[in-house]
Amino acid sequence: MTFESLGLHASVVKALTDAGYTKPTSVQEQAIPAALQGRDLMVSSQTGSGKTAAFMLPALHKFASAEQPADAAAGKTSNQERQAARARGDRPRFQPAQPKMLVLTPTRELALQVTTATEKYGSHMKRVKAVSILGGMPYPKQMQLLSKNPEILVATPGRLIDHMESGKIDFSQLQILVLDEADRMLDMGFIEDIEKIVDATPATRQTMLFSATLDGTVGRMAQQITNNPVVIKIAGSATKHENITQKVHFVDDLSHKNRLLDHLLRDVTMDQAVVFTATKRDADTIADRLNIAGFSAAALHGDMHQGARNRTLDSLRRGQVRVLVATDVAARGIDVPAITHVFNYDLPKFPEDYVHRIGRTGRAGRNGVAVSLVNHAEGMNVKRIERFTKQLIPVDVVEGFEPKKTASASRSPSKPGGWKPGDNRSGAKPGQRTFSNPNAAPRSANGGGYKGRNGDSGGARRSYGDR
Ligand code: AMP
Numbered sequence: 048m049t050f051e052s053l054g055l056h057a058s059v060v061k062a063l064t065d066a067g068y069t070k071p072t073s074v075q076e077q078a079i080p081a082a083l084q085g086r087d088l089m090v091s092s093q094t095g096s097g098k099t100a101a102f103m104l105p106a107l108h109k110f111a112s113a114e115q116p117a118d119a120a121a122g123k124t125s126n127q128e129r130q131a132a133r134a135r136g137d138r139p140r141f142q143p144a145q146p147k148m149l150v151l152t153p154t155r156e157l158a159l160q161v162t163t164a165t166e167k168y169g170s171h172m173k174r175v176k177a178v179s180i181l182g183g184m185p186y187p188k189q190m191q192l193l194s195k196n197p198e199i200l201v202a203t204p205g206r207l208i209d210h211m212e213s214g215k216i217d218f219s220q221l222q223i224l225v226l227d228e229a230d231r232m233l234d235m236g237f238i239e240d241i242e243k244i245v246d247a248t249p250a251t252r253q254t255m256l257f258s259a260t261l262d263g264t265v266g267r268m269a270q271q272i273t274n275n276p277v278v279i280k281i282a283g284s285a286t287k288h289e290n291i292t293q294k295v296h297f298v299d300d301l302s303h304k305n306r307l308l309d310h311l312l313r314d315v316t317m318d319q320a321v322v323f324t325a326t327k328r329d330a331d332t333i334a335d336r337l338n339i340a341g342f343s344a345a346a347l348h349g350d351m352h353q354g355a356r357n358r359t360l361d362s363l364r365r366g367q368v369r370v371l372v373a374t375d376v377a378a379r380g381i382d383v384p385a386i387t388h389v390f391n392y393d394l395p396k397f398p399e400d401y402v403h404r405i406g407r408t409g410r411a412g413r414n415g416v417a418v419s420l421v422n423h424a425e426g427m428n429v430k431r432i433e434r435f436t437k438q439l440i441p442v443d444v445v446e447g448f449e450p451k452k453t454a455s456a457s458r459s460p461s462k463p464g465g466w467k468p469g470d471n472r473s474g475a476k477p478g479q480r481t482f483s484n485p486n487a488a489p490r491s492a493n494g495g496g497y498k499g500r501n502g503d504s505g506g507a508r509r510s511y512g513d514r
Contacts, residue, residue: 059104059171066167089279103150107169223252295440312342321388325374348373384411
């Protein structure tokens with residue numbers, strides 16, 4: 048299967064060749080033909096599966112096919128009129144932006160990434176402008192972007208509502224609506240904003256919804272806002288990360304955790320890494336500590352100004368930052384192919400976040416390593432993740448960094464719900480010690496005999512309220 052054989056416009060195919068894409072990913076193979084027919088889509092697909100191109104390529108195809116020299120000229124004329132009026136010093140006549148496509152994303156970083164990808168995929172088109180409308184971006188800058196009347200808006204819901212309500216955006220010409228990571232937008236409390244935005248768009252629009260899961264609320268919302276959709280489920284979508292080697296390391300306390308992290312960050316196979324923390328404050332503290340220890344580290348979290356966040360992400364992309372220390376929301380959607388390792392300094396509160404976190408590595412078909420540093424009292428959280436991903440996570444021990452205690456031997460090695468022993472896709476070998484089967488493999492040198500005690504936190508207890 049090639050991009051040409053999917054029927055995409057030559058200018059789009061050319062951009063994909065430039066980008067080095069040789070063939071469509073499985074979500075692209077399934078979504079693109081249906082989207083090209085104008086069908087609505089409900090897609091569950093994993094992060095890093097190529098979903099951005101799955102919705103953006105058919106949209107760009109549509110715009111490229113409609114792009115007549117006269118249209119391009121018309122776009123130019125209306126923009127020239129706006130510029131001439133400004134040059135004459137006329138008080139600018141109020142002209143709301145009339146986008147043809149809207150992509151809603153849960154976070155600013157994901158929005159910026161979608162915009163960048165759109166520029167890449169549309170690089171051979173005459174006129175297709177994509178802009179991001181985001182919370183945290185200065186208002187005048189956004190007005191300036193909107194005044195160019197871009198065809199494609201990529202936005203987080205909250206800030207978009209502000210512009211809609213003040214009449215800066217008119218959705219009457221909207222042809223395509225995309226909800227990217229819809230489940231996350233609902234988790235983040237955007238449901239009412241989404242309803243308001245959807246209500247402001249024409250019923251004739253094409254709607255494409257992408258989500259890790261199509262169950263529950265998100266599935267119901269998807270049914271409501273789509274019209275006879277094609278449902279695409281990429282097998283085991285939310286959970287399979289077969290190209291990522293997952294491991295759990297047990298630690299006794301914070302000092303053990305820090306020493307082990309420093310050791311693992313010196314792994315020669317590591318190119319770049321993301322270290323996830325539960326709180327913004329920890330992200331700062333750990334980034335500082337790692338810098339002092341000689342790693343080029345930087346923090347990324349929601350308390351930072353957008354400018355600082357963008358600069359950090361640029362430095363990461365350029366390889367100047369090797370270790371990014373981040374919270375869940377800030378690091379969502381980061382797509383840097385050189386990220387070889389993900390470390391969970393703290394486990395995520397929700398198993399879904401684990402899947403999103405480890406998906407920061409192993410991008411575009413590469414291999415990755417995901418290591419969780421877990422204190423003994425957090426065993427149940429590992430089990431919840433294993434149950435969610437239907438994968439066992441092997442426990443690993445580094446010589447010289449053995450925990451004094453082993454995984455709680457007092458917990459029964461119960462099977463995660465719905466998981467079958469043959470189901471293990473995480474690389475755990477039969478008989479290998481995993482959290483759910485802690486007794487199967489040899490214990491670390493000094494680890495025998497520990498009987499887990501309730502409430503023994505190993506010293507690294509922290510709150511998750513500050514995500
Ligand atoms: P996404 O799931 O959209 O975040 O994409 C994940 C990564 O895969 C991005 O780095 C894309 O540039 C890359 N990608 C998407 N589609 C393809 C493809 N067909 N071939 C190679 N890389 C791709």
